[in-house]
Each structure stands twice: as structure tokens, then as C-alpha cells.
Amino acid sequence: MxxxxxxxxxxxxxxxxxxxxxxxxxxxxxxxxxxxxxxxxxxxxxxxxxxxxxxxxxxxxxxxxxxxxxxxxxxxxxxxxxxxxxxxxxxxxxxxxxxxxxxxxxxxxxxxxxxxxxxxxxxxxxxxxxxxxxxxxxxxxxxxxxxxxxxxxxxxxxxxxxxxxxxxxxxxxxxxxxxxxxxxxxxxxxxxxxxxxxxxxxxxxxxLLDEIAPVHAATGFVRERMGADTVNVVPHSHYRSADGDWLALACSNDRMWQRLALAIERPELADDPRYATTPERLARREEVNALVSAWMGGLSTSEILARCEREEVPCAKLLTIEDIFADPQYDAxxxxxxxxxxxxxxxxxxxxxxxxxxxxxxxxxxxxxxxxxxxxxxxxxxxxxxxxxxxxxxxxxx
The missing domain is CATH 3.40.50.10540 (Crotonobetainyl-coa:carnitine coa-transferase; domain 1)
Structure with missing residues (x-):
């Protein structure tokens, strides 16, 4: 060829x-x-x-x-x-x-x-x-x-x-x-x-820095360091499992929050007025992160990944290079x-x-x-x- x-x-x-x-x-x-x-x-x-x-x-x-x-x-x-x-x-x-x-x-x-x-x-x-x-x-x-x-x-x-x-x-x-x-x-x-x-x-x-320039031009907002968090959505961060592993969770919209509520096995959170919309969750960032941290901290890595996969919530373990060499997706x-x-x-x-x-x-x-x-x-x-x-x-x- x-x-x-x-x-x-x-x-x-x-x-x-x-x-x-x-x-x-x-x-x-x-x-x-x-x-x-x-x-x-x-x-x-x-x-x-x-x-x-x-x-x-x-x-x-x-x-x-x-x-x-x-x-x-x-x-x-x-x-x-x-x-x-x-x-x-x-x-x-x-x-x-x-x-x-x-x-x-x-x-x-x-x-x-x-x-x-x-x-x-x-x-x-x-x-x-x-x-x-x-x-x-x-x-x-x-x-x-x-x-x-x-x-x-x-x-x-x-x-x-x-x-x-x-x-x-x-x-x-x-x-x-x-x-x-x-x-x-x-x-x-x-x-x-x-x-x-x-x-x-x-x-x-x-x-590649997403909206940072147009938002600053329009509003004067200066983004600062947020650790593993993301400026416009929550929960969208790294959380630790009971095994001690770190996992990345990307809950980027209200529909994903509804799925996460099912994964957490607390379906009432989906419609809770404190958390149902992105603006409400952003206003309670620490509270939302604490909720997710407590959930993940009580489960093994495999159980978290299984629940997230079942409810189609984007989640992955933070892989080391050793993990990557053993991972079936990389192999496939x-x-x-x-x-x-x-x-x-x-x-x-x-x-x-x-x-x-x-x-x-x-x-x-x-x-x-x-x-x-x-x-x-x-x-x-x-x-x-x-x-x-x-x-x-x-x-x-x-």
C-alpha cells in the first residue's frame, strides 16, 4: 500500500x-x-x-x-x-x-x-x-x-x-x-x-484554554487554581475510593447528574432543588464534592466503576504507566x-x-x-x- x-x-x-x-x-x-x-x-x-x-x-x-x-x-x-x-x-x-x-x-x-x-x-x-x-x-x-x-x-x-x-x-x-x-x-x-x-x-x-479569554474580555473574570475541580461544573473532579485509588468523574450537565444519582443509589438527588441544576450545584460546590467523596470513599474502585458503567456515568481510575501496560483497552x-x-x-x-x-x-x-x-x-x-x-x-x- x-x-x-x-x-x-x-x-x-x-x-x-x-x-x-x-x-x-x-x-x-x-x-x-x-x-x-x-x-x-x-x-x-x-x-x-x-x-x-x-x-x-x-x-x-x-x-x-x-x-x-x-x-x-x-x-x-x-x-x-x-x-x-x-x-x-x-x-x-x-x-x-x-x-x-x-x-x-x-x-x-x-x-x-x-x-x-x-x-x-x-x-x-x-x-x-x-x-x-x-x-x-x-x-x-x-x-x-x-x-x-x-x-x-x-x-x-x-x-x-x-x-x-x-x-x-x-x-x-x-x-x-x-x-x-x-x-x-x-x-x-x-x-x-x-x-x-x-x-x-x-x-x-x-x-486550548477553552473560554478563558472571551470570558475575561467580557466580564474581567480571572480564573485561579482549583486543584482537581473545574470552573463551570461540579461534580467534575478526582475522588478517592476505599481502596485508596483516585478516580476521575465527569458530571458535565444536569442529565449526567441524574445518572450519577442513580449510581449513588439516591435517585431523589436528581430532582432535589439544591442540586438539580448546574447553577445550584456550583453554588454548593463544597457540599456536592463532599457528597461524592463520601460515596466513593465507602466503595471499592471496582464497585464504583461498575456502578458508573451501569448508569453510563463517565468515570475512570487515574492510571499509572504500569496500569496502562496491563489495561485491555490499550491492548485492544x-x-x-x-x-x-x-x-x-x-x-x-x-x-x-x-x-x-x-x-x-x-x-x-x-x-x-x-x-x-x-x-x-x-x-x-x-x-x-x-x-x-x-x-x-x-x-x-x-
Whole structure:
């Protein structure tokens, strides 16, 4: 079966996660992604996190899947010249240097578009290519802070906490980047014109914060930390079972409250004027939470889940990664894929998304060794002689 993005060539000159994750998504669906790294050291992601037996980190093996690995020093004139030749034969460039860096090397979008007018370039930086903060550095943790997300994470009056993952902004920026690249490729297909995609790392996180911006504009309301609770509905939080497990309960409307009353086996609560409507429950948030906490605290996890499933109330145990590996739903959906890598041996990697009925993603091939595709790239693709390639290697250009 021909992969849907087969024939699309992507040059990934970015580091760590945000822009590279866009390349990972494209590669999962058949794009030829060439990871270009600094000679000698490579992408810092190779040594970030837990090292695998092959020396590269497990996150590298997972997130650099399917990519060819080559080395090239873009800072040197000879390296920049070779990169321009690659651009002439490619469709997409992914980068996350600070704004102005590639322009100083003569490799900015305007420079590359003169070589290849159909070129699509994705730039992911801390604050975007414009604005007073464009030159500031930043990582996902800083993006979580600047977007407003970190302010909301944690208990009222306590230290704000990490919102689940320090890499959330990287991954979501990569997803938005992939959407942008596919839109731009469609436009180029129709018009012959490429374009530059510009994402500030904080922007995708800010975009996902539901009603917070329009409500503040309309009313001046400033949302604060609420722990596990949710601003507009209750009960919609985490509650503890008699087993000591935490469970997530999502009672998002009055109909769901009626179902929960049946699960609790107190059907009279459904029509109780103190609780029957969302505004009434919000006015008695602590009372409602105490009621649900007392109910869950008197039952085992399995009994709570059984009652909620019986009455179609959304509820789930907060899973650890150990729980996930044993869960039948994850197994049925093949969310964890076991592969054998010639360098790292047996690996378990998260499956690619989304699931597609006619054009499914490829089975993952783990991230490659540094420079493992140099021969293919410089000799086969660019047509250099072996002697030329060896000379470039000795000079540290590749």
C-alpha cells in the first residue's frame, strides 16, 4: 500500500521536540524525513532522558522514528551550500532556531524560497518570529507559564505545578505544525506557491484554554487554581475510593447528574432543588464534592466503576504507566507497539495517531544512529564522490 505522504521530502534541521514532532507525524504517514544534525554531537534529544543500551535516549528512539539521520554543519559556508542543494529537491523544512539565526546564515525562508518557490517552512520558536519577545529563548515549561496554563495547575494558594508533562507545549506545537504543513502543501499543490508557517511555543497551549479569554474580555473574570475541580461544573473532579485509588468523574450537565444519582443509589438527588441544576450545584460546590467523596470513599474502585458503567456515568481510575501496560483497552487498540531495533533491541513505543481506515500509519522504525544516512544523502541524493564526502567529513562539515 502506498503511504499517503509518500513522495513528500522533509528536511528536519530542528532540535528537541516541537518542530521535530511535526516531522515524526509526517514520517508516520510516509513522508521521507531527513534529520540533519550538527556533526559530532547531534541533536540534544539523543542524550535527553533515560539512555537505551545503544547510547541514544529512549525518547530519541521513539520520537525520531522513521527519520533518516545525516550530519551537516549549516553554520559553515560549505554546509550551507550543500543544504541549499537539498532544499532544491525538497518540499518542507522544519526549524526551531531563534528568529534571525537562519537569516544570518543565508538560510532564511526568503533565501530558500528563491531556490524553491514551492517550499514550505515551519518555524517554531519560543515567542514566534515577531513581537517584542521574539529574541527570547524558551522551552515548553516557559511556554506553559507564558500561556497561562501553569497558573491554573495546582491547589489554591499552593505552588503552581507542572501540568502533567514538561513537554506538553512541544508536542502540541508539533501537532499544529503538522496541520500547518499539510495545509501549506495543499496550497502549493494548487498554486505552486510555498509559504512560511510561524508558531510561538506558547500559542497552541493558549489556544486550548477553552473560554478563558472571551470570558475575561467580557466580564474581567480571572480564573485561579482549583486543584482537581473545574470552573463551570461540579461534580467534575478526582475522588478517592476505599481502596485508596483516585478516580476521575465527569458530571458535565444536569442529565449526567441524574445518572450519577442513580449510581449513588439516591435517585431523589436528581430532582432535589439544591442540586438539580448546574447553577445550584456550583453554588454548593463544597457540599456536592463532599457528597461524592463520601460515596466513593465507602466503595471499592471496582464497585464504583461498575456502578458508573451501569448508569453510563463517565468515570475512570487515574492510571499509572504500569496500569496502562496491563489495561485491555490499550491492548485492544494497539496503543503500545512492540518492535525490535537492531541497535536497541526490543522496544515498546506509543502507536502513531490518528487511526485511519484506508491509509494507516506505518509501523514504527526507531530513531537512527547519528549520521547513519550520510552515504545515501551525499553520494546518492546529491551525487558527490566518495572522496568528496570523506574530505567533508575530515573538515567537520558533515
Amino acid at each position: 502506498t503511504a499517503p505522504l509518500e513522495g513528500i521530502r522533509v528536511l528536519d534541521i530542528a532540535t528537541f521536540l516541537a518542530a521535530p514532532f511535526c516531522g515524526t507525524i509526517l514520517a508516520d504517514f510516509g513522508a521521507e524525513v531527513i534529520k540533519i544534525e550538527r556533526p559530532g554531537t547531534g541533536d540534544s534529544l539523543r542524550c535527553f532522558g533515560t539512555p537505551a543500551p545503544c547510547g541514544d535516549s529512549y525518547v530519541w528512539l521513539s520520537e525520531a522514528r522513521h527519520k533518516r539521520a545525516a550530519t551537516l554543519d549549516l553554520r559553515r559556508q560549505e554546509g550551507a551550500a550543500l543544504f541549499r542543494r537539498l532544499v532544491a529537491q525538497s518540499d518542507v523544512v522544519l526549524e526551531n532556531f531563534r528568529p534571525g539565526t537562519l537569516e544570518r546564515w543565508g538560510l532564511g525562508y526568503a533565501d530558500l524560497a528563491r531556490i524553491n518557490p514551492r517550499l514550505v517552512m515551519l518555524s517554531v520558536s519560543a515567542y514566534g518570529q515577531t513581537g517584542p519577545y521574539r529574541d527570547r529563548p524558551g522551552f515548553a515549561r516557559v511556554a506553559h507559564a507564558f500561556s497561562g496554563l501553569a497558573h491554573l495547575a495546582g491547589e489554591p494558594g499552593r505552588v503552581p505545578v507542572v501540568p502533567g508533562s514538561t513537554s506538553l507545549a512541544d508536542y502540541i506545537s508539533g501537532i499544529y505544525g503538522a496541520v500547518g504543513v499539510l495545509i501549506a502543501l495543499r496550497h502549493a499543490e494548487r498554486t505552486g506557491e510555498g509559504q512560511h508557517i510561524d508558531i510561538g511555543l506558547y500559542e497552541p497551549i493558549f489556544r 487498540r494497539a496503543n503500545l507497539l512492540r518492535v525490535t531495533d537492531p541497535r536497541a533491541g526490543g522496544l515498546t513505543l506509543p502507536a502513531a495517531l490518528p487511526r485511519m481506515s484506508r491509509t494507516p500509519p506505518r509501523l514504527p522504525v526507531a530513531g537512527a544512529a547519528l549520521g547513519s544516512s550520510n552515504g545515501w544523502l551525499f553520494e546518492e541524493l546529491l551525487g558527490l564522490a566518495k572522496e568528496e564526502v570523506e574530505a567533508l567529513r575530515i573538515q567537520g562539515i558533515i
